[in-house]
Amino acid sequence: xxxxxxxxxxxxxxxxxxxxxxxxxxxxxxxxxxxxxxxxxxxxxxxxxxxxxxxxxxxxxxxxxxxxxxxxxxxxxxxxxxxxxxxxxxxxxxxxxxxxxxxxxxxxxxxxxxxxxxxxxxxxxxxxxxxxxxxxxxxxxxxxxxxxxxxxxxxxxxxxxxxxxxxxxxxxxxxxxxxxxxxxxxxxxxxxxxxxxxxxxxxxxxxxxxxxxxxxxxxxxxxxxxxxx
Numbered sequence: 001x002x003x004x005x006x007x008x009x010x011x012x013x014x015x016x017x018x019x020x021x022x023x024x025x026x027x028x029x030x031x032x033x034x035x036x037x038x039x040x041x042x043x044x045x046x047x048x049x050x051x052x053x054x055x056x057x058x059x060x061x062x063x064x065x066x067x068x069x070x071x072x073x074x075x076x077x078x079x080x081x082x083x084x085x086x087x088x089x090x091x092x093x094x095x096x097x098x099x100x101x102x103x104x105x106x107x108x109x110x111x112x113x114x115x116x117x118x119x120x121x122x123x124x125x126x127x128x129x130x131x132x133x134x135x136x137x138x139x140x141x142x143x144x145x146x147x148x149x150x151x152x153x154x155x156x157x158x159x160x161x162x163x164x165x166x167x168x169x170x171x172x173x174x175x176x177x178x179x180x181x182x183x184x185x186x187x188x189x190x191x192x193x194x195x196x197x198x199x200x201x202x203x204x205x206x207x208x209x210x211x212x213x214x215x216x217x218x219x220x221x222x223x224x225x226x227x228x229x
Contacts, residue, residue: 032210035064039209040116040148042141043092043100045074046123046160047082049199053122053158054091056205061095063206068116069100072128072141076102107140111147118209119148119155122184122202126161126168133171133178149180154212158184158205164198176221182212185223 041057043050061067069092077085092100101107110116121128121141128141137146149155157175161168164186175181184200185208201223208218 028207028210029063032206032213033064034060034206037065037117037213038068038115039065040068040070040110040119040144041092042070042072042119042121042144043075043088044072044121044123044125044128044139044141045078046125047078047080049123049160049202050082050088052202054088054095056122056202057092057095059206060209067096068098068110069096070107070141070144071100071102072139073102076100076140101144102140104140104143107144108147110144111150114151116148116153118153118213119145120158120205120209121145121155122158122205123160123200124157126163129157129159129161129168129175130171132157133174152180154180154182154215156182156184156205156208156212158200158202159186160199162194162197165196182208182217183221184208185218185221187223 039060041053041060043053057067057069071089071092075085076089079085089100089102101110121132124132128139131138131142132145137143145155159172164172165188176183184202185204186198186200188195189197189199204218211218
């Protein structure tokens, strides 16, 4: 049974944020010294969200964070209509000054070394979400997550899955109530064509990180992508 989060909710409605591609400058970010942080960004195979993730990765770098990237086996090797894996890997290297971690043997020491202050799985697919909720660590990203959580440090999930309101709903519930795990606010991205699909509001990643480092979950967690709904 997972340990329950004892987190003080923060009343901060993401619908009130500027919906542009850059993070809003607010008190949460101002109060967080990103220049002192080692942040892991673990990338899984939701290829359609990569452009948004790289925008937020750049924002974190501009805030001064020292970023390590971890790519899952599929993320590091699969080309799609959204781009080639090698190009995404090169972007990550150029942005962080470090080559991505792409194998379980290279990811495993991250935990024992205490390398990271916080780890973000962005995007986090339904496959990775379900395995994380059930204690499976058979990929590079999941091994990094397992090693990081052993240090009692925060893990942030930036969700992107077509079955969030389907088979994976129970796993979201498990992780929402698991110690040291926090979510970037998320909502349905296409409720007419894909009613079970939900995706994170990635523009709130920096806010989520800043609050997670203080043991707090940004609120509300579930937010409509339609500001007036």
